[in-house]
Amino acid sequence: xxxxxxxxxxxxxxxxxxxxxxxxxxxxxxxxxxxxxxxxxxxxxxxxxxxxxxxxxxxxxxxxxxxxxxxxxxxxxxxxxxxxxxxxxxxxxxxxxxxxxxxxxxxxxxxxxxxxxxxxxxxxxxxxxxxxxxxxxxxxxxxxxxxxxxxxxxxxxxxxx
Numbered sequence: 001x002x003x004x005x006x007x008x009x010x011x012x013x014x015x016x017x018x019x020x021x022x023x024x025x026x027x028x029x030x031x032x033x034x035x036x037x038x039x040x041x042x043x044x045x046x047x048x049x050x051x052x053x054x055x056x057x058x059x060x061x062x063x064x065x066x067x068x069x070x071x072x073x074x075x076x077x078x079x080x081x082x083x084x085x086x087x088x089x090x091x092x093x094x095x096x097x098x099x100x101x102x103x104x105x106x107x108x109x110x111x112x113x114x115x116x117x118x119x120x121x122x123x124x125x126x127x128x129x130x131x132x133x134x135x136x137x138x139x140x141x142x143x144x145x146x147x148x149x150x151x152x153x154x155x156x157x158x159x160x161x
Contacts, residue, residue, distance in 0.1 A: 017085045019085070020083075021074065021083045021084060021085040022082060022083065022084045022085070023084075023085055023086070024075075024084050024085070024086040025086070025088070026068060026086055026088040026089065026090060027049065027073050027075050027084055027086035027088065027089040027090070028089070028090045029046055029047040029049075029091075029092070029117040029131045030131075031075075031084070032046065032047040032049075032075045032076070032077050032082075032084055032117075033046035033047060033077055033079075034077075037119060037127075037129060038127075038129070039121070039127075039128045039129055041119040041129070042119050042120060042121050042129060043118065043119065043120075044118060044119055045078055045116045045117065045118045046077070046078070046079075046117055046118065046119055046131075047075050047076070047077065047078070047116070047117040048075065048076045048078055048114075048115075048116050048117075049073060049074070049075045049076075049089060049091070049113070049114075049115055049116075049117065050073070050074055050075075050112075050113060050114040050115075051071055051072050051073030051074060051089065051112075051113055052071045052072050052073075052110050052111070052112055052113075053069045053070070053071040053099065053103060053110060053111045053112075053113060054069075054070050054071040054109065054110050055069070055070045055071070055103075056068065056069050056070070056099075056100055056103065057069075057070060057088075066090055067090075067096045067100065068088050068089065068090045069088065069089050069090075069091070069099065070087060070088055071087065071088075071089075071110065072085075072087060073085070073086050073087070073088075073089045075089075091115075091117070091133060092117060092130070092131040092132050092133050094132055094133055095115060095133035099111065099113065115133045115134055116133065116134045117131050117132070117133050118131070118132055118133075118134070119131060119132075120132050
């Protein structure tokens with residue numbers, strides 16, 4: 001009679017912060033969701049990221065030049081609930097340029113962000129997917145929204161009266 005031997009799984013203990021968050025050298029949507037992002041995930045929010053940006057930096061990767069941000073960041077996997085912490089974050093291109101501009105235009109030395117990252121279909125790479133951010137909810141964006149709402153109300157009321 002043959003006996004089956006169980007395959008051993010080795011659980012690796014990931015370093016955690018004093019708050020119990022999983023520490024990452026640099027935070028990316030893929031690091032939060034896991035390496036298994038596929039076309040099945042199109043339309044899903046795979047990461048929620050918030051933090052304070054202090055500066056940005058560039059690095060050369062096998063995919064070309066990438067812009068990262070320095071500061072303090074927390075990220076959450078919306079499916080598993082795991083929370084991650086890092087002092088560097090790499091975001092999708094649609095948010096990176098906007099954040100760089102806001103950082104340059106800001107009178108403060110920091111910029112607060114809060115955003116979600118989702119997966120969309122793409123024909124620009126072999127995987128068939130791309131990451132996209134909802135627009136970052138920064139203090140400047142909150143102020144702009146408030147001003148736009150006030151302007152709309154005053155215009156609407158002026159037309160109505």
